[in-house]
Amino acid sequence: xxxxxxxxxxxxxxxxxxxxxxxxxxxxxxxxxxxxxxxxxxxxxxxxxxxxxxxxxxxxxxxxxxxxxxxxxxxxxxxx
Amino acid sequence: xxxxxxxxxxxxxxxxxxxxxxxxxxxxxxxxxxxxxxxxxxxxxxxxxxxxxxxxxxxxxxxxxxxxxxxxxxxxxxxxxxxxxxxxxxxxxxxxxxxxxxxxxxxxxxxxxxxxxxxxxxxxxxxxxxxxxxxxxxxxxxxxxxxxxxxxxxxxxxxxxxxxxxxxxxxxxxxxxxxxxxxxxxxxxxxxxxxxxxxxxxxxxxxxxxxxxxxxxxx
Numbered sequence: 001x002x003x004x005x006x007x008x009x010x011x012x013x014x015x016x017x018x019x020x021x022x023x024x025x026x027x028x029x030x031x032x033x034x035x036x037x038x039x040x041x042x043x044x045x046x047x048x049x050x051x052x053x054x055x056x057x058x059x060x061x062x063x064x065x066x067x068x069x070x071x072x073x074x075x076x077x078x079x080x
Numbered sequence: 081x082x083x084x085x086x087x088x089x090x091x092x093x094x095x096x097x098x099x100x101x102x103x104x105x106x107x108x109x110x111x112x113x114x115x116x117x118x119x120x121x122x123x124x125x126x127x128x129x130x131x132x133x134x135x136x137x138x139x140x141x142x143x144x145x146x147x148x149x150x151x152x153x154x155x156x157x158x159x160x161x162x163x164x165x166x167x168x169x170x171x172x173x174x175x176x177x178x179x180x181x182x183x184x185x186x187x188x189x190x191x192x193x194x195x196x197x198x199x200x201x202x203x204x205x206x207x208x209x210x211x212x213x214x215x216x217x218x219x220x221x222x223x224x225x226x227x228x229x230x231x232x233x234x235x236x237x238x239x240x241x242x243x244x245x246x247x248x249x250x251x252x253x254x255x256x257x258x259x260x261x262x263x264x265x266x267x268x269x270x271x272x273x274x275x276x277x278x279x280x281x282x283x284x285x286x287x288x289x290x291x292x293x294x295x296x297x298x299x
Contacts, residue, residue: 014183016183016226065141070179070180070228
């Protein structure tokens with residue numbers, strides 16, 4: 001089973017890289033971009049075939065390593 | 081004073097801090113590879129600066145989960161003095177031994193220069209040779225030194241006098257100009273500036289010596 005994990009900064013946490021991207025988009029002529037937030041995308045290939053078990057394992061992985069929950073949220077997407 | 085310096089792949093201030101410790105304590109610290117699980121009996125554990133694991137995922141994220149860290153965390157919870165410098169500070173926040181997180185510098189640049197710090201609270205084994213309000217010149221060299229914590233955590237840090245050092249001219253966007261913090265019991269200190277790089281006139285500053293003298297006198 002494959003999984004996609006998105007790790008994003010919590011709202012309220014300053015994202016200087018997102019701001020820089022927004023600024024550069026603006027200088028390239030892309031107007032009307034109100035905000036940019038940069039995150040991480042992690043793709044995993046799991047042996048597990050049970051969806052619930054996979055989701056539980058991924059949640060544990062996110063809590064223990066993939067995300068720093070002080071500043072980041074995570075979102076898990078399973079692909080059968 | 082017996083000490084141990086944890087060496088991660090990508091540590092690059094491990095030898096600098098070993099030189100500083102040996103200069104003051106007169107004995108060489110144990111250099112302990114991150115993959116070990118046994119930590120010698122020491123008075124002080126140091127997590128050095130550098131770019132452990134190439135800063136992959138997040139600065140200090142992998143190092144914080146290295147095999148030796150289980151024992152480092154256990155000892156720290158028992159009150160063993162633990163010092164994290166630069167990447168070591170990032171590792172301490174990643175393990176939860178210190179609150180908050182160190183994010184990309186607000187200006188996005190790697191900042192490598194001497195900065196002026198204000199000694200905010202000098203009442204710990206790491207800092208008691210300084211005096212509250214002292215201004216010291218210590219180098220910084222980091223890309224991810226922008227200290228972040230939520231409002232409740234920041235308030236607790238301030239109320240409990242856990243801010244050890246503040247930047248006089250904030251180089252990285254850190255909240256409340258925070259350069260270094262203690263845990264609640266002041267047995268753990270993490271700071272972004274490098275006191276081990278300020279231990280001799282030939283290095284440009286001697287203002288870091290007092291940290292090692294404080295430890296020597298206390299431990």
